[in-house]
Amino acid sequence: MTAPTGRASLPSFGVDDDRLHAPGEKHSWTETSWWSFNVPERALAGWLYVQIRPHQNTTSGGAFVYDATSPLPWQLPFYAMFDHQRLPADFDLTHARLPSGVSVDCVEPGMVYDLGYRFRDETDFVASLRFDGLIPPFPYLSGTPPFSASSHFDQPGRLTGTLHLRGERIEVDCFSLRDRSWGPLPEHWGRGGRMSYAFATMDARNGLLAFCHPVGDDPFTDTESVTTGYLLMDGEVSRLTGGSRKSARDPVTRMVRTIDLELHDELGRTVHAHGEARSAMVLSRHRVTFNTLLEWTDSAGNVGWGEDQDLWPVALLADSARSRS
Incomplete structure (x- = not known):
């Protein structure tokens, strides 16, 4: 793969960008780590999502799985969104275990990650996935809409592994996307x-x-x-x-x-x-x-x-x- 055109004039994703950054002064400073997956033959897809607000010492996020039955949150095959959970001490996003049930392990910085989901001892939804990036994380210029004051990278990749959804084992082998961002994120x-x-x-x-x-x-x-x-x-x-x-x-x-x-x-x-x-x-x-x-x-x-x-x-x-x- 060739590097993105104009990469020299754009921010690049470094080894330390898999970790938390020194937060800016705004109370709304937020870091996110988002991963999507799909099973096309079943029209089934989902997310693993991590949001961290260091000034509040909290983390939010969870897991969502949806299909063609209904778009409503309370009718999805799986929905778990948590807010205001305490950020674990000495938190390291390269080997993360979130109280929401999401786990992220960096295998190769910027390219390969092991992902998981299990909330405590519940088994309605359990995930074990590997993400292999197709290209390095793609950068955008800060100040270009919609990134008025934040850093954002998108990365297509191949995801492989298994889901266990309400007792059913589902194989995953798909192309999808992850993103990584940090900066102010207003709520209104x-x-x-x-x-x-x-x-x-x-x-x-x-x-x-x-x-x-x-x-x-x-x-x-x-x-x-x-x-x-x-x-x-x-x-x-x-x-x-x-x-x-x-x-x-x-x-x-x-x-x-x-x-x-x-x-x-x-x-x-x-x-x-x-x-x-x-x-x-x-x-x-x-x-x-x-x-x-x-x-x-x-x-x-x-x-x-x-x-x-x-x-x-x-x-x-x-x-x-x-x-x-």
Whole structure:
């Protein structure tokens, strides 16, 4: 694999970035470690999530598993979200055991990790996975939307291992994504902060990721412009310079049913990609996340899987519902 175009002008992911950083002055300083996985033939997917707020000496997070049965949190195959757990003493994110049940072990810095989940002695959901990065963690410029003052890296990878879900053993062998971030993370967004975060990994040499924001004065528009992201084509990864997103929604739930992306990168390459929703879950915190597993096809005919996080500030989502009533 070749290094990202323009890497010399971008931050790079170092060995110490797998560990916690010296926190900034803002009380909202947050570190996150997020991992996604999927089992395409079952339209099943999930997350392992770690959030740390060092100024509060707390950690939040947990595990979520969803399929095509229902997107509602209380009807998912598994849902466990914890808040305000005490950060363990001498915490090391390279060999982490979180009170939420998540475990992370760094095998090769920046590239290979062993992941696990088990909450105490409960067995409703138990996970044992290995993440092998396809490329080094991909950087973004601080100050580029949506990273106004934070550091963020995305990394596609292959995940292998097993899940035990309510007594059933499920094999995992998929391409998906992880991210790693640190910096201020506010908990109140007013009516600003709507955005989307879509990714697909077709195979070990092809994939995409696009951050998008709404276009124009209509806050409820389904047309968005690309702010940043990457294209991985034939093993070469490069930063996005622009593009567009058009979503079609379910008329009742307003959740994404299809997504069409047109993406342009620094190497002058263009990709069109079409995603079809296969399952989804809804997560509600300071923003509501409509998270969707999609089957993607790109303009070269590559087929793969990935997710979309369609994020709405609570107040704006309420406005949208009222506008249709």
